[in-house]
Amino acid sequence: MNQVGKIEFRKINRISPSQFYSMKNCAYKSLLAEAFGKRPLLPVSPNAYFGTVLHKMLELISKGAVRNEDDFNRMFDEQVKTVEENLQKQECYFFIPLQKNVKDFGMKKILLKRHLRALSEHQPKNSSAKYNSEKWFESKDKLIAGKIDLVIEAADEVEIIDFKTGAITQELLDDAGETFSEVKEEYKEQLKLYAYLYFEETGSFPTSLSLVDLAKQKFAVSFSQAECKSIFDEAKRLLQTTNESISKGVFAANPTKANCKYCLYRPACGFFLKQLETDYSFNDVTGSVIDVVNYKSGTVSVFLENCNRRITITSFPSEVYDELNGRRGEQISIYNLRKEATEFVYSFTKTTKMFEHAG
Ligand code: SF4
Incomplete structure (x- = not known):
């Protein structure tokens, strides 16, 4: 039988653009994650572990570190092995081998390989363009920071690209009750925060923001500088109020199905327990x-x-x-x-x- 023990809340020093949306939905989750040193209390799904392999491979491909299919197969196996060794350390033996426990393992690997074949398409048309992958960007006050998957800087254009290994869009209903698909709000906000971090570091905004999925589909995210600034300010305010809740000892949470279903800190959350x-x-x-x-x-x-x-x-x-x-x-x-x-x-x-x- 597991125990949660006394929860020692700790100040969150900074948040990343990828964390912002989750924190906005339930800041208490971020506080619990910090209190437990980001070590989840419940097993993460094998798909999430495989997601880290896919993401790492996309990063290596975009860096040009994977040149051919042999490189790809070797590095892919290495990444899977590393994840499986970690799972072994965490005593999550039931997820090993990943290949047998992950949905669409083979299909996702094939899709990933297509990125490799498309490497030439990614290469700069203008040879002076710079490709920076997994580069760290932070605000001047260091409160918001994160790694951007790919920044392509050409003479008069700067594109920020974020790779996603899951669905980028969601189905929504319009006023007439018709369905339409749109890029998930959390991804739009994440990219706009990256755009602002890029501005803080370089003094200028990128010219385009894009999301690329495993099937190589590219989705453009439109933005204005004012929007990016407003999300950046919102993120800083959220960080501040969340940290203030520790000093005040007054916490609030948002125990909804969507928020809690995948929260790995449920056993430590009194709000969730009450909901149950x-x-x-x-x-x-x-x-x-x-x-x-x-x-x-x-x-x-x-x-x-x-x-x-x-x-x-x-x-x-x-x-x-x-x-x-x-x-x-x-x-x-x-x-x-x-x-x-x-x-x-x-x-x-x-x-x-x-x-x-x-x-
Ligand atoms: S279980 Fe739900 S309410 Fe509790 S911290 Fe997680 S997301 Fe928030």
């Missing part, structure tokens, strides 16, 4: 242990009571029986379950984690 008492839309449960049954089949079921409601969780491995049986009457929370077709019935998955509540 009445909201059964998550794959997590909380309650007091009322019964534990060890079946002959070798699986264990645990029954929790939460606000007079009985919750059943099946398919635990038998090794957890003694641990759970010794917790009768105690409040626990269980995360990353599978929701079964029957209401209030869940089952164990390989990423399930149990946490006891602070006494």
Whole structure:
């Protein structure tokens, strides 16, 4: 059984453009991440780990470090190996090998290779253009900073490019109820913040902002200098108010489905725990242990009571029986379950984690 322990909040010294949108949606998540030294309390999905491999490869390709298919295959295998070694250290054996646990592993690798074939397209038409990949940019006060994937500087044009390994657009509804697709707001804001950081460092704004996905589709993000400045000011205000909440000892959070579903600090969030008492839309449960049954089949079921409601969780491995049986009457929370077709019935998955509540 895992424990959260006492949370020691720490001041956040700076935020990155990629972090800004998440912080805007729930600043408490950023505070928890800082308090836990950015070490998540729940396993990250294997797709996210694979995303880091894809992103690293895009960076190496754009730098020109991957020249041919042999380079590509060797470096790709090296990156996968590094991630798998890290997973081993974190005892996330169930994600290894990544190839078997990631959705569309082969397809994404093929898409990535196409970036390599298109390397010549990326090369500057104007030979004086400079390609800078993964370059660090920061504001003068160092409060906002981050690495930009690719900056292409030609004589009279500067383009900032950010690579994304997932979907760049989302479907929205217009006033007439028709669907249309648009670049996600978080990516637009991230790029505008990069544009402002570029301005802070160089004294001029880029001329274009672009997002490029694995399928090599390029999406332009329109912007104005005033917009970039306004998002930059907003980010600084957010950082300041978030840090003030530590000194005041008054915290606020935003426990919605969209925010919490992928938050890896849920076990430490009192706001989320409170939400779980009445909201059964998550794959997590909380309650007091009322019964534990060890079946002959070798699986264990645990029954929790939460606000007079009985919750059943099946398919635990038998090794957890003694641990759970010794917790009768105690409040626990269980995360990353599978929701079964029957209401209030869940089952164990390989990423399930149990946490006891602070006494
Ligand atoms: S669990 Fe939800 S409310 Fe709590 S910190 Fe995470 S995102 Fe915010």
